[in-house]
Amino acid sequence: MLVSKNFKLDRNQSTLDFLDVHIDKDIQVFVDPAALRSLKTDWGHHCVSLLQNYFDTVLTSIRNNQHAKARELLSCLSERNEFHIGYSKGRSRGHALGPISAANIWASLVKSKAATTGLLQDLEDTILFVDGFGPDMLSDAVCNIIRGPLIEYTQQSCLYYGIPLTPDVSSGPIWNPLSEEWEQSLISLPTTKHGPLIFIPKVIARIKQTYGSDDYYRHFLMPVLQQHHKDINSSLVHVLKSKKNKGVKKVYKKDLYEKYGADKIASAKLTNEHPAALTNYKATKKSQPSHPLDHIALAKLENIPAPDFSALLASVTAVQPGKAGATAYEHAIEKLLSALLYPALSFPVKQDEIHNGRKRIDITYVNTSKDGFFEWLSRNHSASHIYVECKNYGKEIGNPEIDQLAGRFSPSRGQVGILVVRSVAQKKTLLQRCKDTANDSRGFILVLDDADLKTLIGQRQAIIYGAGENALYQQFKALVS
Structure with missing residues (x-):
């Protein structure tokens, strides 16, 4: 039973941002510290900072002969079942450090002198030099150290996808980098008959660890x-x-x-x-950073069909143009784009507020691309976030819609957006307006109508998408040429 089925989300892994795990057993993927380091986002930086702070605290304790403290810090990476990833057969058990394995890891750290010579600098180095510390244990340890950010991500995901939260659930040990101690509290988490769940963004899941x-x-x-x-x-x-x-x-x-x-x-x-x-x-x-698992790999892991892009597009085109269908159209577009543009764009937020709530953005994505068009975009322009405005119009799109989206841009947030519309009678004129906006240094706006979405789907299915030479790239070149 997958999370999506248990909570009747009317979605599958292709349209979900988090890893759609089983609620009662593990799927064989891992959280790779190197994947977190390559995630150039505020959330990713926060996670890496926690990993480094925790590991430095453990190493400092060993170097200062505070071995009881080091063993205690390690033992708090206790085995828990909320993540549902790893090698466990049958019901999830976890492979993080309990009291016995923590003592063994501590002994190995001391014996190898890796902790006292400065050889170990990052948590993933333990895989190379510490006996008993394998890929599964490293992944579970990472999940426990970044438990705080993962809990926040889980709570936000529940609000986004309409998953009920259960109050007064034990958080488990959460690492506090200020006090350099583990802390616990009662929080709200999604729960099933098998216990609470903590979600993991699928962009940080890997089949194997980078280090070996x-x-x-x-x-x-x-x-x-x-x-x-x-x-x-x-x-x-x-x-x-x-x-x-x-x-x-x-x-x-x-x-x-x-x-x-x-x-x-x-x-x-x-x-x-x-x-x-x-x-x-x-x-x-x-x-050579590792890449997120693609749709096919995730489908095989979860024993589900590959994404049906045609069905997702059909849900978009089935919405009648007009104000009455605006919400349904936005919802259908988000599902389609979340699948179509993964793994380049992740962490979607609908109706994202800026300017103290005075302005809203229909859909905001974080640019997590490792290659292709959006990676090129992030290297050459301000594109840490990509903004999407959905216009379920059956009429001509004009300057007001262009100006509305351009007004959401800023150098710090990003200056690239996608205007999704039903159809455009004078498309050449609309694209010229977008080019005028770019020439005036007010940002870059790409326009996608129903026909363009169909073209993008065809390009992705033909494996043209990964090379970056897709309809979005061609349109962007036209803006700056």
Whole structure:
């Protein structure tokens, strides 16, 4: 039973911003710290700050020989079932740190000296150097550390999608970066017969963690060790005698494994001696950020059909033009765009208030794109948010509608918007008005009518969308040319 079915949301994963998990068991995805770091949003920055603050507090306690405090900080990452992600079979159990595993992790941190030498800098480094700390445990630990922001996200999602909240539910341990302590309180959360739920934005879910101990040891640390032994001409160096490679020095990885071992303690010791390997590893991973799961991957994980874009468009075109259908039209457009423009645009807000409530924006999205048109847009223009105005008109769109959307822009919020309309009799004239707005430095407005939405759907289904050369990109080029 998925969350969407349990609460009768008339939506599935494609039109939901949060991960549509099962209410009684886990789906095999993880929250990756690297995914949070690549999320260039205020919410993402807040989460990363919490992770760093918590981990620094743990490491400082160990370095100051405050081991009881360190064990207590670790043990508060207790196993809980609200997230419903990970490797658990059957009913969700969680794999975060309980008292026993916390003591083991603490012992491994101390034994490897990773905590006291400055080798560990980020929470995800533990996967590389701390025995017993695997992908599932890291994901659950991350979820617990950012429990506060996830609770706020869950409450906002419930209001957005009409999910009932149950009052006076235990929050579980919430990390307070000011007091550097865990705190608990009674809060409101969605609940089922299996317990409370805390939602996770689907843009931060991954099939696997970015960091991996085997990947690091084999592909980054080993080459550094091979070169080191060549430089010192150690006994592990073999000089090839074949005619083709005569005189070439070779160091075999199997010999290095036999000499040093291949566990995480060995990896930590060797990395302290050869820090360039870790520097290269982190730089490589940062330059190759993982991407959010696409619709097909999510559908396979949840055993549901792929998004039906045609049905979503049909819901839009079924609304009769006119004021009476304005709310239904806005609702249908949000469902379509949330599916069609994912994962580039996320965290939707309807009727978003600005200027102390004097102005409202029909739909506001956060630009979370990693590639394609919206990523290019964020690099070259003020586009941290994308604003959508929905006009269920059966008449010509003119300057008032253009000026209304342009009035929502600002350098800090973003200066790109989408005006969604039913049809345009004089489209060339309307696009020229949008170009005039851009030339006057009042922002960039893209116009989509029913026919344009159909074109975008066709382009996405033809895998043209990912390259950025879609109808939105073409229209934007026309604005600035």
